[in-house]
Amino acid sequence: MINIHPTAIVSNNAKIGDNVSIGPFSIIYDDVEIGNNTSIASHCVIYNGARIGNNCKIYQGVSISHIPQVSKIQDVHSFVSIGDDTVIHEFVTIHKASKEGGFTSIGKNVLLMAYSHIAHDVKIGDNCIIVNAVQIGGHVQIDDWAIIGGSTPIHQFCLVGKHAMVGAAFKVVKDVPPFVLAGEEPMRYIGLNSVGLxxxxxxxxxxxxxxxxxxxxxxxxxxxxxxxxxxxxxxxxxxxxxxxxxxxxxxxxxxxxx
Amino acid sequence: MVEIHPTALVSNKAKLGNNVSIGAYSIIQDDVEIGDNTKIGSNSVIYNGARIGNNVTILNSASISHIPQDKKFHGEYSLLYIGDNSVICDFTTLHRGTEATEKTVIGSNVVICQYSHIAHDCVISDNVFIGSFVQIGGHVEIDEFSVMEDFTSAHQFCRVGKYVTVLSTYKVSMDLPPFIIAGKKPIKFLGLNFELFEKYNFSQDKINTITNAYNILYNSGLNFSQAKNELAKKFSNDEIVDEILKFLNNSSRGIVGK
Incomplete structure (x- = not known):
């Protein structure tokens, strides 16, 4: 059973799984796939190219698979994939890849908190936590179990290794190796992420x-x-x-x- | 008279005061109370548990009383209070409490600018100003008349005393005692907040007492526990110093250094 609010605008071409709910004033474009039991709250827009897994929760005002913020870009046929059990809080923006057929991908069981921005071609692994207002630039890769503290920007093309933790309100401009705790300005190695490990x-x-x-x-x-x-x-x-x-x-x- | 735009979805169970206006595409859920003369802009969602006072202005696309982003939250009942005359700007997210305190409180005459986030169980006291893109973690307390400038953030469980200004872009990671200006990374005591003293007409006596007290705290070479004893000895029964001492004694994350 699909529960679509009468004010939502949902394309007939979109592939929507069982037991999906779509809130008021949300818009689902044609080339969209949404897995079973996923719920989409009000005022969300899911643009062409979104591939959303099962049991995801997407809250108010989220924009998924919008065209990338790259100058002079034409609308490309590219994708965003979101794994199962991922939770996306209010006003998160996830942009699709900048190259034809490319993917911006978010893993399984990821928590994206309010206002975070995931730019084009970003790859985020499973079980990551991206705290409020983290702004992730294009082509960044964040591996499984990494945690990015609130208000932290990540420069384009940076890597964050698995089980790493980046402190809040600092800036990632170089690659953060796996298993470590990073912070301060300019960003440096502080020690192992012993609590997380x-x-x-x-x-x-x-x-x-x-x-x-x-x-x-x-x-x-x-x-x-x-x-x-x-x-x-x-x-x-x-x-x-x-x-x-x-x-x-x-x-x-x-x-x-x- | 209540003025509701025809496209807004307002629950019959919500309690709306006199002269409330609700803009286009906004949603008001069941368990909501809104006081007299309060205005809500377009695309805003007021979720269950919101208790909004009189003369409050909420601009467009706000998310009020949404569920917390706390992994320990399991759907328990909790509330979000907003006091009279407060202004909540565009795209703000104010989350309701968790079972820890069961409420998030925003006082009266508070201004919260666009994209700011107030997490679960926070207490924002009266007359506080919160700038744009300020991200405040769970359980944070900010006392009266304090100012969080644009792009600041606060780590969870931090406390900010009254008449404090946190300078733009810096992160509160420790407790900030009343009457000071704080900034830099990591956060430091930068001096007393003479601007607010002038604005709120502090008497010269009061300013002198505060200056002397903070000289003992930060400029005497004593550590905090020694300075506390010295303060208690030198200013017995002084109202202001008692307030400062009370704040210092209740600090759990430690007081900001110089």
Missing amino acids: KRRGFSSQQMETLKKIYKLIYDSSLNVSQAKDKIKELFPDEPLAKDVIDFIDRSKRGIIPR
Whole structure:
């Protein structure tokens, strides 16, 4: 059963799952897919290219799959995908990709709080929390379980590793490696995100390993590429070390300093 | 006489005072009380639990008494109060309480500018001014006549005393005692708030007492607990100093440094 408010404007071409509810004054365009049990509140606009999962909650005034804020852009045929169980609070704006056929993607069980902005081509992993008014620039990638504190802007093309936490009201202009706590201005490495890691069941042995790895990167006389080689040498079969090295290899803007 | 635009959706169960006006496409849910002469603009939604006073102005696209963004919230009953004569500007989000206090309170004569967010369980006292894009976390208390300038934010559980100004773009991460100006990253005591003293006609005696008290607190080389003893000794039974001491003693996040 689909529960559409009489004042909502919903295209007949939109593919809408079971048990979806759409609130007053919301508008759903043609090329939209919405999964089962998802609820969309009032005053939302879901533009062409939106692919929304099951059990999502989308609150008042949200704009999804609008054309990107790139100068001189033509309306492109691109997409936004939103995973299951994601909650999107008031006035969030999520823009579709800037290239034909591209995706802006939001993972599963993500919490996007009020006013946050997800620009074109951004990739956000599963279980992330994006707090109020976080403004995420184009092409940013945020990996699983990362938390971005309120009012923090993220410069375009930056990466944030998994389980990282970025403090509120600072600015991300370089890549934040996985498992760390970052903050201050200019943004720097503060330590491991120990509270977050403990909550997610990391063992004390794993935490010790991560501490040793980050000691090599941040507390030794080695530069980042030397530290990377040293980590490879000292932790050859350690999956956590591989996560950190893979991230450094992906990083184009350089990782945050100490 | 109540003036409701024909496109607005207003519940029959909502209690509306005299001379209330409700703009186009706005929604008023069931469990809402709105006082006399209050005006609500277009596209605003007043959710269940809102208790709005008299002569309040709410501009367009506000979200009032929406459910909190707290992961511990599980749908419990709670309220949001807005006092008389307050002005709530465009796209603001004011969330109702959680089971912790069961209410969020906005006082009388409060101004909240566009895109600002007041989270669950906050207490914003009378005559407070909140600028644009201010993001206030859960359980924050802001006392009378204080000013949060544009783009500021407040970490959850922080307290801001009365007659405080937080300068634009800075983040409140500790408790700010009354009568001061605070700013910088991380937040610091920058001096006394003479501008507000003048605006609200403080007597010269009162200003002298405040100046002397804060000299002991910040300029004497004593730590806070020593300074508190010194204050109690030097100004016994002084109303203003008692207020300052009460604030210092109730601080749980720690008092801002110099």
